[in-house]
Amino acid sequence: MKIAIPIDENKEDTTICMSFGRVPYFMFIDTESGLVEFIKNDAAESQGGAGIKAAQIIVDHQANILLTPRCGENAAEVIQAAGIKVYRTNGNSVKENIAALKEEKLTLLEEFHAGFHGHGNH
Template structure:
């Protein structure tokens, strides 16, 4: 079997990169033989869709599991759809991460651990203010597609601020397609959240009668 680990360098002694979609390298390791292949992450500077593109890269390598520090919703959905186990919260060297995986020290993650734009840096063209709906709605969205404060339903029901695109990175070949896929995935998640909000509103209205 093979596992993919987000890495800061192309060796087993490199540190685990806490960002999956925007890590510097992917180290593909056979845990039984410790043979490995290092791939430079060509999506790390993309203006959008880095998580999906990175997930597709490791999926094409036939890995059964991904070990990383954090994994956003777009990457998580792509990996899950490919049947790849996702393990977050991993740190230390790549070698240590592999040993921890072999010893059963890690458990699979049940969802994304950060929002959709984790690791993109500051600045950029945000979409803050107005029409907000609270703070969070679980681990999936956080601050990814939020529209500012307002209409809060208590913790766990809203979408938070932000949608920053990071400092100007251009739109090279394939970036528009990646951005489109990322936005489609995010719109689907927002639709699901809106349905949950409406369901909860209906429940509260019935209880209030």
Template structure:
């Protein structure tokens, strides 16, 4: 039997990470001979889809149980319905956690319980973590800036205006479609949205692109289907797309951006 554990290093002496989506490594351990595979955790640019991507990775490697510091109750419930045991909260050294699991110390999956209240973390560690995350996305942000430069060099304003003609519904739909495909870190969407505005696109199109950039994620659909099922993934994607269109139009109207 194989179990999966998020860890801060690719070894059994590593420390269990609190969340799957932010773990540096994912360890899949075979309890029969204690052999294990270590794969890199989700990319920092994965954004809200990081947890789903991590679940997809461990499931593809044949894990029958996941031990972690925290997993959202909905994802935990979905996994358990599909025969995957979820054990939380778990902390400490990976080897020690595995030994406790083999001894039956974790007798009841805790994902269906109410999560215990957690103390508010000190501000300094929170700022340090935020700074590390910002530094980690700088390469991706730089890449987007360079791509935007190429985009502006090869796509003329006249061509762009044939797509974003100033019509509310058309501009919003085009922006939502582009954002759904070119998904990524939220900070990148600000750069792309500003570029569209500077080239003459309407605020409706830019707002829709930013909304769907973060919330839809067509490129992440296979991983989401693998982790949560096709029905849930498709319904969520369609609902997020439609809501992004509605919220984009409402936001621009309420802020007076259409005047």
């Protein structure tokens, strides 16, 4: 099982980032092999559609689960179409959230916000 998490810095004791589409890095954790991968989020500097591109990175890295505090509608559409399950994180600790996932204490994220589209107001 491969878990994807949006994180603030590319190191293991980092915290979970509040943003999904424009997060600086993603952490991918393979629970079977224990391998941890840090991937720079190229979508962060996008003019628009950052959530879609970030979701594409998650899909392309063949994650099975995404742990995130929140996620936009477009990103959710990509992720769900790829059959990836999205769980809502609780607090910003990576370790605690992975432990909570294993103990089945995290709930599925089912509310997705409308895009900010870089404007707030068009």
